[in-house]
Amino acid sequence: MAEAATARGQPDRAGDRARAGLTGMGEILFLAHRIPFPPDRGDKIRSHHILKALAALAPVHVACLADNAQDMAHEAELAAVAASHCLVRRRGSLIGAGLSALLSGRPISLAAFASTRLARYVKQVLATRPISTIFVFSGQMAQYVPASFQGRVVMDFVDVDSAKFGQYGRRPGLGAPVYLREAWLLRRYEARIARRATTSLLVSEAEADLFRSRLGRGPMPDVRALGNGIDTALFDPAGMPMAPELVMGGPQIVFTGQMDYPPNVEAAVTFARQVMPLIKGRFPGAQFNVVGRAPTAPVLALDGVNGTRVTGAVPDVRPWLAGADLVVVPLSLARGVQNKVLEAMAMARPVLLTPQAATGIAAVDGRDFAISPADPEELAARAVGLLTDTIRADALGRAARAFVIAQCGWDRVLAPLPGLVGLDRRFGRRAA
Known part of the structure; x- marks a missing residue:
């Protein structure tokens, strides 16, 4: 996969966090399969609001991918939020990712979002910054979390991808065997990642229950629901002209x-x-x-x-x-x-x-x-x-x-975030 990447930093916002009573924690590494800007589709809306909420708690270093030149054009907005970032343009085809996945025995979803440049950035950030939490947005990005990392890992699966591909595979069509293969491999991968993570998040209680039911035997990992929100000030009919x-x-x-x-x-x-x-x-x-x-x-x-x-x-x-x-x-x-x-x-x-x-x-x-x-x-x-x-x-x-x-306001929906990253908001210190 040919790649283009950049990494830049910005001044720390420690003063803002101190005034909010949120001092005393390390830094956060945020991994996302798509740049969280602009927030104009479902996954990017969720990752956008989570990233901004995390940046209010601690310096956040962001590793993410861009689907196209339009995504790359929003790099300045990412730089304004992140303490440092690495944005990689995806250029490989889905067919190429599929062939790579078949040869390696991996899910296609992982091969499609694999990047050596992103992996190097993650390694560098973990080696040089006091990262206490890795927040992973979407299952494809868990491949970048090293087994040696000793801090918190918050895994936002959003929804159960393996179940989605299973539904695709049960429908008639030439692609059914590919979907069923993806569903089987992702289900094993999701279970492994959930047991590696400190906490796994799903977008609703129904999705969390489904996820738990597919984990198989053994101790049940920490799986919780964290819903989606809506910016009701932005989406307000007052004064909005119709098309x-x-x-x-x-x-x-x-x-x-x-x-x-x-x-x-x-x-x-x-x-x-x-x-x-x-x-x-x-x-x-x-x-x-x-x-x-x-x-x-x-x-x-x-x-x-x-x-x-x-x-x-x-x-x-x-x-x-x-x-x-x-x-x-x-x-x-x-x-x-x-x-x-x-x-x-x-x-x-x-x-x-x-x-x-x-x-x-x-x-x-x-x-x-x-x-x-x-x-x-x-x-x-x-x-x-x-x-x-x-x-x-x-x-x-x-x-x-x-x-x-x-x-459904985002402030209400994301209120659990400080606790998820180990911060006790009441005392401005790391939770035990």
């Missing part, structure tokens, strides 16, 4: 997300081809807006089908949410807490979602959002009901925003 494309026409239905992610692709295709014809039987002018970057060929082919509009990447998703009469998250396969659900709820929109997409969000069906099975006829019936009863839909949106303000 001009949504002003005219019939009811506007919006689905947001990374449109090369297989569950999103499947959801968009199914909704456009099977659900929209049923909705248009009641609302002929209804439009389905698929909003998100990197749409695959099957998603692009939906443009113009049954009132579907495929936007591709947009500068800001909020105007599209602001103009939505209904936001749908019709996933039949989902892991963890869906940021797209929290964003739509924060924008006070009525949200129709499947039970899979509702996992980990302790909101109430019929009060804060509407849950429907993924069956096209049931989804269409529930959508038509909400589009017909606009008073009820507006009440659902108001309750949704009230819920996320009360329960």
Whole structure:
């Protein structure tokens, strides 16, 4: 893999931490499979907020990768937060990673994020800085934690990747054997890493329970839930203009997300081809807006089908949410807490979602959002009901925003972080 990397430092923020009563701990090494800037997709939103919260506790040294030149362009933002950093551009192909993994007997996920430059940086930081905690974001990055490290290791798996690949592998297709191989190898890897870590984190209690159930025999390691949050000041409908494309026409239905992610692709295709014809039987002018970057060929082919509009990447998703009469998250396969659900709820929109997409969000069906099975006829019936009863839909949106303000702010969600890295906030010292 050809690589480009940089490492820079910044002044220490010891004064800020001392004023917050957070002195007396070592430094943190943060490993992430993608640069946490900009926070514009699910994994990067979570890693962005965790990194900023950790930087308020101690100097943080960051090792991460960039998918493309657009990611590399945000290096200055990373440098402004990190005490030092190493950002490596990923240039190897997935096919190359797959061949390497097959030859070495490793999961493809590990080979795809392997970097000798990153490994050298980690070794140098551990040798020269007083690192007391390594915080690992996403399972792929645990390969950089040396067995000799004696400090705390906090492993944020986010969700159970091995279970996700197992679900892919149980579906028809030529890739099924590859997915099943990945699921089997990752499950063994996840169990090994969880027993190596001080604490392992999952995005919801349901995901944590699933993870525990797959660890096999032996002492149960420390596995906890750390949820996702939402910036309710950023995602605020007050004064937010709607996207001009949504002003005219019939009811506007919006689905947001990374449109090369297989569950999103499947959801968009199914909704456009099977659900929209049923909705248009009641609302002929209804439009389905698929909003998100990197749409695959099957998603692009939906443009113009049954009132579907495929936007591709947009500068800001909020105007599209602001103009939505209904936001749908019709996933039949989902892991963890869906940021797209929290964003739509924060924008006070009525949200129709499947039970899979509702996992980990302790909101109430019929009060804060509407849950429907993924069956096209049931989804269409529930959508038509909400589009017909606009008073009820507006009440659902108001309750949704009230819920996320009360329960899902990042400060509230990340309150356990000091304890996880060994800091007793009350006394500003390392916990035993």
